[in-house]
Amino acid sequence: MSKVRFQQWSCFLLFFGMIFLASCGSKEEPPVSGTFQLAEIEINGVVNAASYAEVDPNLHVTLTFSDNVDPNTLQNNITLQPTTAGQAVALTYHTEGNTVAIQSTTPLNQFTAYRLTINTGLKSVSGNPISTGKIYTITTGIDPVDKFPRISDEELLTLVQKQTFNYFWDFGHPVSGMARERTTSGNTVTTGGTGFGVMAMIVAVERGFITKEEALNRIQTIVTFLETRTTRYHGAFAHWIHGETGETLPFSTYDNGADLVETSLLFQGLLTARQYFNSDAAGEIKLREDITRLWEEIDWTWFQKEDEKVLYWHWSPQHEWHQNLKIQGWNESLITYLLAAASPTYPISKEVYDEGWARNGGMRNGASYHGITLPLGPNYGGPMFFAHYSFLGLNPNGLKDQYADYMEQNRNHAMINYSYCVENPQGYSGYSEHCWGLTASDGNQGYSAHSPTNDRGVIAPTAALASMPYMPEESMRALHFFYYKLGDKLWAEHGFVDAFNLSENWFDNQHIAIDQGPIIIMIENYRTGLPWNLFMGIPEIQAGLTKLGFQQRKN
Template identity: 55%
Template sequence: MPFRKLVLLGALIWFGISCNTKDDPEPAAPAKPSTFTLSSLDVNGAFSGYEYTDVSLKPNLRFTFSSALSDASLASGLTFVANSGEKVPFSATLEDGDSTIVIVPTGNLQFLNAYTVSATSALKSKSNATLANAVTLSLHTQLDSTDKFPVITDDALLTLVQQQTFKYFWDFAHPVSGLARERNSSGDVVTSGGSGFGIMTIPVAIERKFITRTAGLERMQKITAFLKDKTQKFHGAFPHWLNGGTGSVVPFSEKDNGADLVETSFLIQGLLTARQYFNANNAAEAKLRADITAIWEGVEWDWFTKNDEKVLYWHWGPTFGWDMNHQIRGWNESLITYVLAASSPTHSISKEVYDKGWANSGGLKNGNSYFNIPLPLGEPYGGPLFFSHYSFLGLNPTGLQDQYAAYFTQNKNHTLINYNYCIANPRAFYGYSDQCWGLTASDIPAGYNANSPASDKGVITPTAALSSFPYTPAESMKALKFFYYKLGDKMWGEYGFRDAFSLKDLWFADSYLAIDQGPIIIMIENHRSGLPWKLFMTNPEVKSGLKKLGFTSPNIN
């Protein structure tokens, strides 16, 4: 083949190969990821999700991602903020081939505070990929375990608590009537039941030398004169709330604008206790006793059986009559209502009303055990602890029993069930322990709740454990020391312990409630000396009423 043809053939071959090469696409380079993700995280070496409690004040936070990170994006891609909105200074360093961020606050965080740490979409990888999903951690720092006040003897601490709490009823009482305001923000609104508790604290305060007997008598004269002559009553019974300056009803709710028989019984319990204390043979104390007797004998307990039904009714009013239709049946805080109704020398109820109404023909019995502790009466786990307090401020449960229960056993076991529930902490609320316990009705964040094992919102109420001193002295003292020494900077104030707190929510009430403050003073005194029990149980009418209902007790023989 001529050389010219060989050259041409070679050129054609080369051209074909070249054209074929250009027609075939080059293999694509691997696509660079547009996002990256979190691979793991830990707080102080442990992982428990995205919420952490009891965190140290200088925690070590590690976020590990699926890609190496751009150091330049750390400042804009990480945030560390306190619950107040204040930014927390921190250091952020890269490890593990720049895929792990180690975050440490520059200074110490604050005790019992909430913080949020976030990695946002502004965080970039070295290849400029974006974090697919923001990561947010919630941190609750630990409790400051140092004592907030100097340590004093247990006896001195009990006295201090009683004296400070008594100021709610003494210093903060309504200036016109001397009655107890419903709460520290209630203005002129006073409470009949809470005032009964406040009245019971006056003999305690005199005996503990917080006030003089003369001052206590003068306050009682002011209170009884107001109750007897100025207060609006309904068949002798008092409303739940009233105006402390005028004595007129303040509706508790739309239809609750008349008599409240249970609140009335708390008031009468206090008045009868005071009547037994002010027993001097002089005109002033004799007049006080006579005024109390007139108030007591004016309550038409039997009328509240609503045309002789075999049960007492809680409410009646001139506007709505019996519309609320709330029968008083046990087990709850209202045993004292039936005892006083049976004890009345003027308007007494029969034992049949007690058996069919309060005891619901035996329906108030429980008989089950919780935490291996038998509960004679009431709802599962016993309900809120005020069930074992309000009726027993004056009514001594020691040795008291009837066909339904032995009442010291009932109250002690109820308290121990509440205590053991808080230790078991089945809902894993932060802070519950053998020194931080006690569920009863109180303020909660943004509301009010009858706290109990069946309705547990993570809120501890000091009155629950402190008013249980007669039943659980060791457990209650441990709680008192925790509330005072460890939480005192947040919970101890002008009128003793504030109403409630939640370590879970880092919430501390700023409120004081009469019905929670009063039992603290009274039940601590029943634990120390038994004075309120001794006074109330010496009332001859009460002894007769208890016997009429079938109770036995060494205190009524």
């Protein structure tokens, strides 16, 4: 090899030797800043999602990093807060090498959005800060843990009836015996709600919650108060009454007199009681006579307003017909026309029913919603109480006239309400096949007649539970959800609270008579048909149905 070539080769080896040594030296130096990072996040079994929905409120988070974590930097740099205003959630941290297990010290609120933040102050044991902070959105779902021990469905139905009945028994006014409007109503008692309460007492006797004598005494107190102390208007009663004096309490500015629909709901209950207390005992004879006398004094024809072919809802001595509200279908008021036609003293004609209530067929719907045809009423059926109030005593099974099959009407209405909630077009939290039911109730924005066309995210237990005769499987699923899954929020001394809104994490603390009553009564109609059998056995009711052209299926 020539001298020149040797020198060239030596320089070549020296150059690559220096590169090799430099390379070996770099491996011994500490890692450069920025290599500490989050490798994996797992929340309740779901790995590396951008956000997490329907998370179990009993939160479990596992974070896996590229290096072991300095535990002293965890508390201030891994935090959980509600996305709305609220204090940070208390967390526990358990480190094992490069893994951190995190739990909330108490369950999170259900159906609530939280923000899990990993700040850049988090460091590895070698002192490197995490390269990039992270924020994850977590939305909780239902706490799957049962809040009460499981019992049979029959036991659960009895429990619901018994505890809900306590509202009417405990909140009956001490003077009048009538049902208070709601938990906080004091001296304000409700006419229609009292009718529901009377029917609930009959169920309570048959279920062994109270004795027959106790029910008789309470109902007699109510009837005596109505006859001797309560202001009446051509035989009809006001919506709200002072439970001690019997004076009318205005429901609104011009509504300070008769309310014919509330009067009808009252007498649906009183006539059922007259049918139930049918013995020759002196107390039962007196009750029957007193109820009959009140019933026969209602001048239904007066409310035709100078012989119009329609009934009017309100009248007062001061404002007369100022409200000017015709009772026209379809809504909760079929019972009003039936009782008016059945009256032995002041009956309306079938013409008033056809022209006034049915509007000569104008109350028909016939459209399809969620693939279900609705025979009568507004779009999507309206609030569910349309299918409940008139049918606490009036049995829709096999009941038909020229306008509808009434079991089909009520069942389809309930199915539409249910299907709407399952579809949940507005994306409210909690709506599902287990959680449904839109009707008039309290809400986080105040009282409203909730329905698919007035949906504010508010579910009222009475909507699904009082639909038990129409959709028993769907109603029972809802009952399981309300009691077992939300029972710590909904179940109270006097039954389920009136309503809740999971999107707003709002739960009512009130009970309302006209929502509690249908739960008890319609569950009993599902179980034994007792209220239906009593009411449909009243001779005047049978005469009224015949007069209006109803056909009935005979058992």
